[in-house]
Amino acid sequence: METITLAQGGGGVATNALVERVFLTHLREFFVSLGEDAGVFSPHSAMACSTDSFVITPVVFAGGDIGKLSVCGSSNDVAMMGAKPVYINFGFMLEEGLEIALLESIIQSIAKELRLTGLKILSADTKVLPKGSIDKLFINTTCLGEILLPNVSTQALSVGDSIIVSAPIGAHGASIFAARENIKLESSVQSDCAQLYPMLAPLFAKCPRIHTMRDATRGGLSAVLHEWVQDRELCIELDEGALPIDEGVQGICEILGLEPSHLANEGVCVLAVDKSDTQEVCDILRGHSLGSKACVIGEVYAASKQTKSRVVLINEWGGKRFMEYPQGELLPRIC
Amino acid sequence: METITLAQGGGGVATNALVERVFLTHLREFFVSLGEDAGVFSPHSAMACSTDSFVITPVVFAGGDIGKLSVCGSSNDVAMMGAKPVYINFGFMLEEGLEIALLESIIQSIAKELRLTGLKILSADTKVLPKGSIDKLFINTTCLGEILLPNVSTQALSVGDSIIVSAPIGAHGASIFAARENIKLESSVQSDCAQLYPMLAPLFAKCPRIHTMRDATRGGLSAVLHEWVQDRELCIELDEGALPIDEGVQGICEILGLEPSHLANEGVCVLAVDKSDTQEVCDILRGHSLGSKACVIGEVYAASKQTKSRVVLINEWGGKRFMEYPQGELLPRIC
Incomplete structure (x- = not known):
């Protein structure tokens, strides 16, 4: 050798x-x-x-x-x-x-x-x-x-923006966790690791009002959304049932007691877009294999004293709770 | 802690x-x-x-x-x-x-x-x-x-170019060797670690015909000169006595059996310049503290069959020998 x-x-x-x-x-x-x-x-x-x-x-x-x-x-x-x-x-x-x-x-x-x-x-x-x-x-x-598309920035996040996620979350983190814990599942979970530009190119060309974009790597979807509203008079409300999570990832999370929204992704992006462009953005993303399951998961609101800089999860019965900001080291050497 | x-x-x-x-x-x-x-x-x-x-x-x-x-x-x-x-x-x-x-x-x-x-x-x-x-x-x-100065390139190295070195060689490598071998010398050798741009800015502004430049890091002066002539019909002749080597560095090299020209530098550059600009380049370099000991060490020649891609050292009696291209790992983790 x-x-x-x-x-x-x-x-x-x-x-x-x-x-x-x-x-x-x-x-x-x-x-x-x-x-x-x-x-x-x-x-x-x-x-x-x-x-x-x-x-x-x-x-x-x-x-x-x-x-x-x-x-x-x-x-x-x-x-x-x-x-x-x-x-x-x-x-x-x-x-x-x-x-x-x-x-x-x-x-x-x-x-x-x-x-x-x-x-x-x-x-x-x-x-x-x-x-x-x-x-x-x-x-x-x-x-x-x-x-190609100037002025995309965290600072451009605005009240009324739709929050769109390009694909089911947590696959990279779940697959690395599973590999390290030697979890063998019939439904083999694969990392979502992929370059996003080929999916985004048609979006940039049509130039809809994308305010903010972020790939949800270390810290997952939760870290991205929390960073967006940090120190702003904004909050994000998410429809908990709308979060796209594949069955295999859900299974690994249940076995290991993990939150899919805290898991790293390497081929998933989160977009905040002007509400009037929501449908067009979703349609364009779904035109690419990486974005075939793109969906709206929430909206940006002006914050109250209680909800300032917070991400709020709303369940199917209308119950509200705060999404947790990842605190410790979930998994070292994830990327 | x-x-x-x-x-x-x-x-x-x-x-x-x-x-x-x-x-x-x-x-x-x-x-x-x-x-x-x-x-x-x-x-x-x-x-x-x-x-x-x-x-x-x-x-x-x-x-x-x-x-x-x-x-x-x-x-x-x-x-x-x-x-x-x-x-x-x-x-x-x-x-x-x-x-x-x-x-x-x-x-x-x-x-x-x-x-x-x-x-x-x-x-x-x-x-x-x-x-x-x-x-x-x-x-x-x-x-x-x-x-600022386009077309500086290894490919621009030409017959007749003067080879100039901006400062005494080997100080970074010698100081790291000494630290690891716990050699304590009265004349403490210090790494030459420094940004070269402040010394070079006036050179770029006057724009003399600098053909090739390289900082002599890992592999030292020898690696740089060998890379310049590799696969070219050129050779470089160096005046061995002209190589600037500080006393402390020389001492460490003698103790450890090292070649100063193989030692890493982190604030020394080698320049190949059109012969007619040699004096001007040296004068400008010497105007900055980093280049106060800048000097001409050799010249580029058309190679014979024997000297193709080689660096030749000429001693004070006119004797010639090939400079060795660093072969193995002199010192891991030098930079």
Whole structure:
């Protein structure tokens, strides 16, 4: 079994050989330039830029791996600003002893995901760490996108906005929980890990009044909605029965005592849109496979003293309770 | 002693409290925007972008710490493309149990370094990992710069170019080696860790014919020069006696059996310039404290069959030998 060696992190002959054989074999076509300290690009519009580090365990999971996740995570953060993801940068941190075959399969996942949206690589860096000083591999990505829909912002959230969720929630978190707890379910739950831009492109083109967008990663739907109303004179009311939760995810949550709305997602976004555009946004989202179950789950209201900065769940009998803001560490190394 | 907890990585209340208290206390003024998934900027020119992960141990060393290093490293990579560093992104990976006081001092180093060159933060991300799955903390930075001097490139290296080095070599590598080997020397060697842009700005403004620039980090001066001539019909001849090496660095190298030209630098750049501009470039570099010992060390020649892609050292008696390309891992976790 061939593995990563410390010499491959030294910046000399062995590093270049590793880069050539494992990385460039699969990624050469995506680089804007090679052999320089930095990638050069000529922007045509305002840009959005976002960085994220991926430290997930296990590194391969149902529905993806750390490579796919590292592209989707940053690509989605940029898309949430109304932007088309265009460029990406990679920082690889590898543990001495990592299997090269595993690394290669992760690099192949990355290549597949870059091809999907036409992303180009501006720069990349590889570090090798002595065995034990890191667990397998971490990947940092920084994505840059061209803004197509300006002014999408948390600050644009307004009274009367409809809250739309693009897909059933909690699948990424549930699948990682299940993998770690060795829960085997007949209805296999898969991570929702996916790039959202292909679903959102037609939405940006028709340019309806999208006020705010966020992908519901760490902290889940609950963290996103709470951050939106934090320190604002707003509250969000959710129709509890409308929250889309797949049966398998619900099952895992019941076994482990989890809240689906606290679970991480990696291919689900939450949108706040002007009420008059609600139907159009839902129709466009449903036109893409990732958004086929998109639905309205609630609305933004002016807050009372009691409901300021809160998210209120309304059950089918009209009963109200506050949604809980995730407090502790639900699951380390989820993304 | 207050330390980092897993809950601070959960994406909820505790994460926000950590970000607010430790990160934003020192870095708020540098953010282009807060509370969004990505930072937005409007570029005025072609841009250079470079990413780098910093995994150095010890995290605090003579002449700097991992925070300062993480800014200098990416900032310098961008400057090497003839660009002014303008924006930066941070990915922090923290080990559960990390002392908050240590983290805070590292964040303060970052703030100081950002202030020095007016860098703004586009985005940042914080992950917390369970104790043992990472050693203390890693930082990834991605820097973006506005290109002032286009066409600086490895490919522009030409026969007749003078090779200039901006400062004595090997101080960063030697200081980290010394720290790890517990070598105490009277003449304390300090890392050269520094942002190079302030030294280079007047050079870019006068726009002399700089063909190629590179900061000599991992792999040292030797790796840079070898990469420049790799697969080209060129060789570089160096005047061995002209290589600037401080006494303390020389001492450490003699004790440990190291080649100064293989040691990492974090504030030294190598320039290949049109011969007619040699004096002007040296004069401008010497006008800044970082470049006060800048000097010409060699020249680019058309290669013979024997010297193709090689770096040749010429000693004071005219004897020639090939410079060695760093082969193995000299020292893991040097940057």
